Amino acid sequence: MNANFKSWPVIAILSLVSLPLLIMFVFQIVDTFTNPYPGSIWPQMFTIEHWRFLWEEPATGRSSIWAVTWNTFVFASTTAVAVTSISLTAAYALSRLNFPARRFFLAGLIVLHAFPTITLIIAIFLILQFLGLYNSLMGVILVKAALELPFGIWIMKGFYDTVPWEIEMAGVQDGASRFTVWWKLVLPQVQPGLAALLIFSFLSGWSEFVLPLVLAPGNDAQVLSTYLSALILDDAKPDFNLFKSVGLFYAIPVIVIYLVFQKKLMNIYGGGSKG
């Protein structure tokens, strides 16, 4: 940051500790379109054979990658929309509206936000069985959206809290109902937050692994995370080039979205996200 200190020792140490990650990243990409000599790991020949899963007929008992990708997209986007829209209204109520037991609901929000939801998975598994939603995409979507909700409300409330009260007061004075004030005056102010939450929940849904694994293990509702993990578990002799190609295919949207919306997302990743 300034000339009073030398920076090369820091760079050296940082590079050293970053080396394993760097190696993983580089090989993660290189290995998807090269082949090593047998018994070695160094890439030698260019090939696209590792990507054949994209166009070849799936092995029996396996779903087609495109059906799985579609599932993943439906899962991620539906949860994102559900989380965002429910958070939009609930967070506004908690941030700005008068109603009885508001304190109680706010305390509840904090508790829920901190509560480790994954501990409930066994009970949720059984609830879905009772409801007949086990092994369906619908069921996982509901659960994922629900578990993501306290976080969404928390984030949205943070955005609402920054909207000046005077804007709303002025709207009310100008004769608009509270609903109109929210819809026409406040929502436009929290649009950045809305977008960030939407993207964040989409990424979170896209990456989700445990919920689909437990709640929808069947082939019909398979998503890319469970597809990839099943692929890795199944093979007696691991074909890492194939795994990595599927993995890269899986991660590309994440990386692209992250690169495009980096600034917007940084807020959320820093803001009270769970480790």
Place this chain on the structure above:
Amino acid sequence: MPRFNALGFGFLAPALIVVALFFLAPVILTVFFAFTNMSTSTGITGGDYLLSQSDLRGVKASGVSDETYDALENAGYLVDDAGLARLAEARDQATADELAALHSGAKFDARRDMERALKDLRDNRIRSTRDRKALAELFKTSVMDERFGSEAAFRTALDGVGIPQADQDILVKEAYTGWVWTTENMKLLFSLDSSYRYAMNTVIYVTLTLGFNVGFGLFLAISTFYLSPGMAATFRTIWFLPRILPPVLYVLMWKWFTWDTGFLATITGYLGIAPRNWMLDTATNAWVVVILINGFVGASLGMILFSSAIKAIPSSMLYASEVDGANRWQQVRYIILPQLRWPILFTTSYQTLSLLTSFEYILLSTDGGPGRATEVWALAAYHTALNNYGGNLQYGFGAAYALILVIIGIAASLLYLRFFNFKELVTKPRIEG
């Protein structure tokens, strides 16, 4: 006075429904389930009444009379009046009479023998083997291995073989295949050595990972702070990737890095070390890998939080310390670290709870192995209830594991409530109308 009740509740309603269904209900149900013996074999709804040979041992231990036990164990096929009447109804009186003449009062242990007896009929020959099988059942005196849909049906059958009312209650309980309330799970949980082992594992896992997260996160945040913006951005991106990559892929990279056909094994192979699975070959290795996998992800969160906290330190303060002659270490020690107290506390408390309960990365990497070396409490709950090799998923017992975590989770969350500046959070809405 509060005129916007309707709107407030309307806005809150969808969230409330979802929370009730997927937070409140699961918490309550986890408590319930923890006190049942629910499993794959009991099912999760009701059950039937079925007394099998293996149940008999339990029956004997539970203190039924010897007669009852005999009646159950030695029951077989008896050609008695009741049976003959049933035969007459199913077939005709002539057949019944002939059988009575031949075998009245005879007793057979196995159905094969009873069928043979039916074969003896000459005048009223029963030709089809299937018919004989079915008719033999009419003389059955046992309730063993037979499935009854309701308690009443089961009791009727017990009456049929002459089991006294006093013993019936015990048998009804033994024969029920559905789930029942029990405190066995809790007793088991506290008596099993493995529980203590998992608890120990969890403590090791949380402490070491947390230490790594915070320590390394601090190191990343502080060291990148001193770099040129471009350099800092590069390193931060490298270290942020573990957090945004899907867990399955992130762990896959580690597998490639550590498995016996992977990177480490190849490199060490050049040094003459036989290839081995660096992730799973010893418990120590497994722990190191598990902690690194989680630690890298946690450290990137720490890095973000700490970086922004460092950025918030006025640069004049840093300049001043340099003018005052502080070297870099002194600057970190006396200027930067003291200002990071709150973010560190926040990260620590938050991650403690989340590490305590999360098992995703361990499940994906070592799956608790080798043996049960890296099996933490949350993973044990998952394995018990949702995925074990035996195939009989013990929902009740798993819920008992989970219940412990739920209790810790609620307690800790309530604790956070105290930490938070709750008063500021609940400042009243300024539009009263």
Place this chain on the structure above:
Amino acid sequence: MQLRLENFTKKFDNLTVIDQLNLTVESGEMMALLGPSGCGKSTTLFTICGIHRMNGGTLHFGDRDVSNLPSQQRNVGVVFQNYALYPHMNIRDNIAFPLRVQKLDNATIAKKVAEIAELVHIPELLDRKPAQLSGGQQQRVALARALVRKPDVLLLDEPLANLDAKLRLEMRSEIRRIQLETGITAILVTHDQVEAMSMCDRIALMKGGKIVQLSEPDQMYNDPVDTFVAGFLGNPPISFLDAQVNADVFQVGPSQITIADSLRAKVNGAVKLGIRPEYFGPQFGTGITGKISFVETQGREDLYNVTLPDGSVLRSIQAAGPRLKLGDSVNWGISHDHALAFTPDGARI
């Protein structure tokens, strides 16, 4: 339209902020609610516009009882301290918003917006966004939006607080001009006595949730009901001296001040004297001796603090002249007709 607030009481939780306040603003009048922060003036304003609800009392606009009406139905225009323009709308939409929510047709809206923009002198700004406007321009837009639907009452909450000194001067007269042109009943909430005195027909000076004095500006300045009012108005502020009534004079330490004829019969014993800086100086003769303890030159005028032998301080403001220095001894006089007398606990005699 006349505004009448009767027995108005306001509590926050269990804390009574305003107790039984009465205030009547005549039709077409501009009334200032003046007072230090925390005196309840903003609470009163927020209650009049309906953002706060009353815990007791009634509010009438003309004959209409609006005590229990929500803000939306009160027909009050408000200009907020930070203007509260809607940042995502351009100026035209901002001004049109109150009409839009009434679902007026576009032609009517366009006509009314054009009229009001003309009135506040911003027709050329209509297509800009609020962020592109200066503070003074935003202020005009806020006024336009508050006035566009012809409210019964116009409320201004510290409208000049966010402007720099020069703009403040300009907008002071602009707001007054617009108020007079529209003839609207207006209430100005401010903590700045200069704004209150220069813009308003009458001033209600508030303290601790009560109106201490309600009168026209010059009367309030010259005839304050107590030391609080006397001290609040005037810059540089009035000075207070402890005095004893001694036959025909106020005895202040060794010095004596003649008691004005109008006061002579009413005073005796210990009193507090209020001397405004413009009534103390060499032009009023001699009689008060002391040392210069503070000098401030304001260009056209000089301001002096004179410390008397007993330690009390008198302020004096004089046309710029021969500069006196710190520590100089002076012997100046007081215009005794203008000395204000108060009881020791502050009430005016």
